[in-house]
Amino acid sequence: MTGRITDIDDAPGRHRVGAxxxxxxDEGTSGPWADKLWAAVRAGDEYAAVDVxxxxxxxxxxxxxxxxxxxxxxxxxxxxEWAANRMSVADEHAATAINDRxxxxxxxxxxxxxxxxxxxxxxxxxxxxxxxxxxxETLRLxxxxxxxxxxxxxxxxxISHVHRTGPDAVCLSSSLPxxxxxxxxxxxxxxxxxxxxxxxxLAFGTDGRYARLLGADxxxxxxxxxxxxxxxxxxxxxxxxxxxxxxxxxxxxxxxxLVARSSTRLVRDTFQxxxxxLPAMRDYSDEQRERTAEDIAHIVGFLTAALYVDADEVFTxxxxxxxxxxxxxxxxxxxxxxxxxxxxxxxxxxxRARRILDAGRTELASRP
Amino acid sequence: MTSSPARPRxxxxxxxxxxxxxxxxxxxxxxxxxxxxxxxAGALLPAARVGQPLSFPAWLAAxxxxxxxxxxxVGDRSFSAQPSVLADGRTVWWLLDETxxxxxxxxxxxxxxxxxxxxxxxxxxxxxxxxxRCMEVTARLAxxxxxxxxxxxxxxxxxxxxxxxxxxxxxxxxxTVSEAPESVPxxxxxxxxxxxxxxxxxxxxxxxxxxxxxxxxxxxxxVITPLPGLGVPAGALVLLRRAQQDAFTEAExxxxxxxxxxxxxxMSAARLYAEQNSISETLMRELLPPTLRQVEGVxxxxxYRASRDTERIGGDFYDVHPPAxxxxxxxxxxxxxxxxxxxxxxLTGKIRNTLHALLPMADDHARMLRLVNNAMxxxxxxxxxxxVMASVRREEREVALRLTSAGHPAPLIIRRDxxxxxxxxxxTLIGVLPAITSRTAQVRLAPGETCLLFTDGVTEARxxxxxxxxxxxxxxxxxxxxxxxxxxxxxxERIQMVTSQWIGGGRHDDIAVxxxxxxxxxxxxxxxxxxxxxxTA
Numbered sequence: 001m002t003g004r005i006t007d008i009d010d011a012p013g014r015h016r017v018g019a020x021x022x023x024x025x026d027e028g029t030s031g032p033w034a035d036k037l038w039a040a041v042r043a044g045d046e047y048a049a050v051d052v053x054x055x056x057x058x059x060x061x062x063x064x065x066x067x068x069x070x071x072x073x074x075x076x077x078x079x080x081e082w083a084a085n086r087m088s089v090a091d092e093h094a095a096t097a098i099n100d101r102x103x104x105x106x107x108x109x110x111x112x113x114x115x116x117x118x119x120x121x122x123x124x125x126x127x128x129x130x131x132x133x134x135x136x137e138t139l140r141l142x143x144x145x146x147x148x149x150x151x152x153x154x155x156x157x158x159i160s161h162v163h164r165t166g167p168d169a170v171c172l173s174s175s176l177p178x179x180x181x182x183x184x185x186x187x188x189x190x191x192x193x194x195x196x197x198x199x200x201x202l203a204f205g206t207d208g209r210y211a212r213l214l215g216a217d218x219x220x221x222x223x224x225x226x227x228x229x230x231x232x233x234x235x236x237x238x239x240x241x242x243x244x245x246x247x248x249x250x251x252x253x254x255x256x257x258l259v260a261r262s263s264t265r266l267v268r269d270t271f272q273x274x275x276x277x278l279p280a281m282r283d284y285s286d287e288q289r290e291r292t293a294e295d296i297a298h299i300v301g302f303l304t305a306a307l308y309v310d311a312d313e314v315f316t317x318x319x320x321x322x323x324x325x326x327x328x329x330x331x332x333x334x335x336x337x338x339x340x341x342x343x344x345x346x347x348x349x350x351x352r353a354r355r356i357l358d359a360g361r362t363e364l365a366s367r368p
Numbered sequence: 369m370t371s372s373p374a375r376p377r378x379x380x381x382x383x384x385x386x387x388x389x390x391x392x393x394x395x396x397x398x399x400x401x402x403x404x405x406x407x408x409a410g411a412l413l414p415a416a417r418v419g420q421p422l423s424f425p426a427w428l429a430a431x432x433x434x435x436x437x438x439x440x441x442v443g444d445r446s447f448s449a450q451p452s453v454l455a456d457g458r459t460v461w462w463l464l465d466e467t468x469x470x471x472x473x474x475x476x477x478x479x480x481x482x483x484x485x486x487x488x489x490x491x492x493x494x495x496x497x498x499x500x501r502c503m504e505v506t507a508r509l510a511x512x513x514x515x516x517x518x519x520x521x522x523x524x525x526x527x528x529x530x531x532x533x534x535x536x537x538x539x540x541x542x543x544t545v546s547e548a549p550e551s552v553p554x555x556x557x558x559x560x561x562x563x564x565x566x567x568x569x570x571x572x573x574x575x576x577x578x579x580x581x582x583x584x585x586x587x588x589x590x591v592i593t594p595l596p597g598l599g600v601p602a603g604a605l606v607l608l609r610r611a612q613q614d615a616f617t618e619a620e621x622x623x624x625x626x627x628x629x630x631x632x633x634x635m636s637a638a639r640l641y642a643e644q645n646s647i648s649e650t651l652m653r654e655l656l657p658p659t660l661r662q663v664e665g666v667x668x669x670x671x672y673r674a675s676r677d678t679e680r681i682g683g684d685f686y687d688v689h690p691p692a693x694x695x696x697x698x699x700x701x702x703x704x705x706x707x708x709x710x711x712x713x714x715l716t717g718k719i720r721n722t723l724h725a726l727l728p729m730a731d732d733h734a735r736m737l738r739l740v741n742n743a744m745x746x747x748x749x750x751x752x753x754x755x756v757m758a759s760v761r762r763e764e765r766e767v768a769l770r771l772t773s774a775g776h777p778a779p780l781i782i783r784r785d786x787x788x789x790x791x792x793x794x795x796t797l798i799g800v801l802p803a804i805t806s807r808t809a810q811v812r813l814a815p816g817e818t819c820l821l822f823t824d825g826v827t828e829a830r831x832x833x834x835x836x837x838x839x840x841x842x843x844x845x846x847x848x849x850x851x852x853x854x855x856x857x858x859x860x861e862r863i864q865m866v867t868s869q870w871i872g873g874g875r876h877d878d879i880a881v882x883x884x885x886x887x888x889x890x891x892x893x894x895x896x897x898x899x900x901x902x903x904t905a
Contacts, residue, residue, distance in 0.1 A: 166498035
């Protein structure tokens with residue numbers, strides 16, 4: 001193992017999710033503005049960033065294009081630069097904060113009467129709010145009355161908001177597949193309150209497969225698509241409440257439940273066995289040891305999510321992405337293999353977990 | 369048993385005669401002529417004559433060629449005819465009266481349908497605690513199951529009636545009608561909770577235009593039924609059928625009543641929920657942490673997470689008071705009252721009010737703390753609090769701070785180069801001892817530097833990858849060091865995120881974080897988002 005595999009939650013590459021980079025309507029017009037905003041954001045200059053956006057609007061660029069093709073494009077680039085190790089965590093947070101701030105420069109529109117009311121929220125424990133913010137601003141610009149609840153909204157808050165305001169639909173954003181179980185409980189709870197759910201964000205798969213699997217009433221790949229879908233007609237209101245296991249009958253084998261409940265112990269045991277196996281770990285500093293434990297926790301987290309939706313690719317996708325990040329930081333991706341072996345040892349009674357771990361090993365085998 | 373079941377029992381007819389059979393019996397010969405019929409059959413089929421072909425009932429006449437059971441009506445009764453083929457080619461048809469059975473089966477099916485409808489209606493109505501949604505669901509279900517169109521009218525103190533209509537195309541429409549309920553016979557009574565007026569008493573022709581959906585055509589029959597609420601009437605349900613449809617039967621009206629009882633209860637619960645909600649919203653508004661922004665060229669950002677996810681308030685608090693006539697500096701307060709939940713939140717409200725009133729004395733932190741201490745000790749609350757105060761003043765490109773802690777964790781100063789130091793301040797907590805002491809620290813922030821205020825919910829958070837490890841001061845300092853040069857909002861989000869990840873799904877205390885940051889770009893005026901920024905040279 002390494003001193004540091006990856007801080008997956010910091011990964012701004014995940015920011016693009018939920019409002020992934022829409023294909024710009026006219027890149028020739030928005031491109032130069034995006035370059036200027038990038039320069040301002042990279043310099044950490046909030047005021048210059050505000051000026052770029054103000055000037056772009058003054059030059060006649062549509063507010064939606066400014067939002068998605070300028071601000072959204074810059075946020076997308078932040079993700080790429082971070083993954084390539086050309087931006088630090090601090091740079092990334094600062095860039096995101098500036099992007100968030102400049103959105104306020106966009107004109108406010110009075111909601112078109114009769115268009116309807118939409119709630120936009122991030123799933124509980126989901127910190128990446130910008131994609132959801134881009135969706136809610138897009139909907140606002142298109143005349144919807146939008147309640148934007150922000151990052152990590154506990155499901156109980158979301159439901160009481162739904163009862164209070166009675167929205168036509170709830171847009172739920174989640175970027176990390178590890179939040180899929182929480183996303184599922186939010187989706188079923190909102191539907192039980194008689195309100196349809198549109199899911200968005202990379203957590204739900206690039207083709208929205210997990211949105212369908214978890215019973216969402218609609219899925220949108222990006223902010224424009226979300227707006228188009230809602231404009232096309234109201235989502236069907238769910239009639240009958242259902243439970244999580246109705247969507248995912250494989251949960252009946254209890255593998256997910258058992259692994260999720262014992263995940264802390266699984267991380268601890270794996271860590272101890274790894275320590276016995278790799279003498280080099282004994283020279284790690286406390287901080288390095290903690291980072292290693294966090295890495296194991298990420299692996300277990302993604303394994304648990306893969307068990308929940310019963311999809312190997314949730315796990316292999318995480319390993320592939322991690323391998324790329326590691327390679328950019330000159331760490332061999334194969335350093336993850338001993339951890340997978342140890343997990344398989346401890347989970348030998350769990351056929352689905354073993355299948356997923358095997359797929360993970362295959363994914364890493366071809367890498368340096 | 370030795371007898372073969374395939375061999376017909378001989379002599380059955382000879383021992384039990386047709387005449388003595390307990391039901392109508394007709395014996396037909398191979399050509400279909402009536403060979404024999406008993407008295408019961410004679411009474412049932414008065415036109416039947418022995419020796420003549422059987423022509424009535426038609427269903428039996430048609431079915432007689434094959435010896436399989438047939439059934440049909442005779443007059444207002446239902447029969448099934450069971451054949452027994454005799455050795456000589458004649459067929460005995462036993463006519464069994466099934467009228468009672470059939471009507472029981474039909475009633476059972478209808479009852480099942482009603483039960484299914486009511487169960488579905490209850491599930492759909494239970495889903496939402498939103499009054500508008502409940503009215504929509506009621507109108508939609510009534511149109512799907514009871515009528516061609518339905519209106520739900522809610523009682524109102526005002527002059528116009530809130531109405532949700534679902535028309536014959538199943539389209540929902542909300543409106544308010546400026547008409548007196550008396551304009552519709554039976555409506556005013558229903559809205560006041562009187563028993564429903566039978567539909568046959570209401571002349572559909574008297575229905576005013578606003579009651580009839582566009583394009584509906586002539587109204588054939590009309591039912592107006594009250595929606596009984598929980599103690600108070602919840603409104604009225606109006607059902608409309610077109611002229612070509614059958615009028616409402618008594619059974620249908622009583623089903624409408626059962627449905628109305630459920631819909632009324634759901635609407636009442638929704639109304640109650642909305643009222644309770646607006647009360648707690650109003651009370652809570654004062655206790656919620658404020659939204660922070662830039663004040664006088666200094667960035668402020670705050671973040672709050674209550675210990676229980678179902679709550680939005682707790683025992684931690686913060687406030688930013690901009691400069692006023694009597695207080696030239698911005699005063700920031702962040703604190704922590706012993707306890708959690710609503711009770712602690714109420715006390716934070718009192719402390720916040722007291723501090724607000726004492727703002728003109730903010731030039732002397734020690735004195736202000738002494739006054740708050742006295743106020744708290746004399747109140748009937750037995751709780752104590754810790755807090756930290758910061759007086760903030762912009763000086764050229766830098767920010768000057770006076771920081772005083774009263775038993776609270778010392779704020780962290782995050783320098784541009786990533787060094788993190790604790791502010792040199794300390795003091796007694798508030799609300800316990802008669803005399804308190806405190807030590808104020810003077811700190812200057814260069815552009816891009818941050819002073820971070822936090823509650824012990826951050827440092828005492830338990831979790832981590834191995835579980836049950838305390839987050840602690842060192843981890844907080846490391847996380848803070850990564851925030852060097854960030855805007856205030858980003859610092860707060862970063863610290864909140866790191867803490868939240870540490871906690872994972874575990875339990876935690878209230879958590880409050882507040883950042884005071886000297887802006888990086890030296891800017892003369894606050895940006896309100898609409899004007900172009902202006903810069904110093």
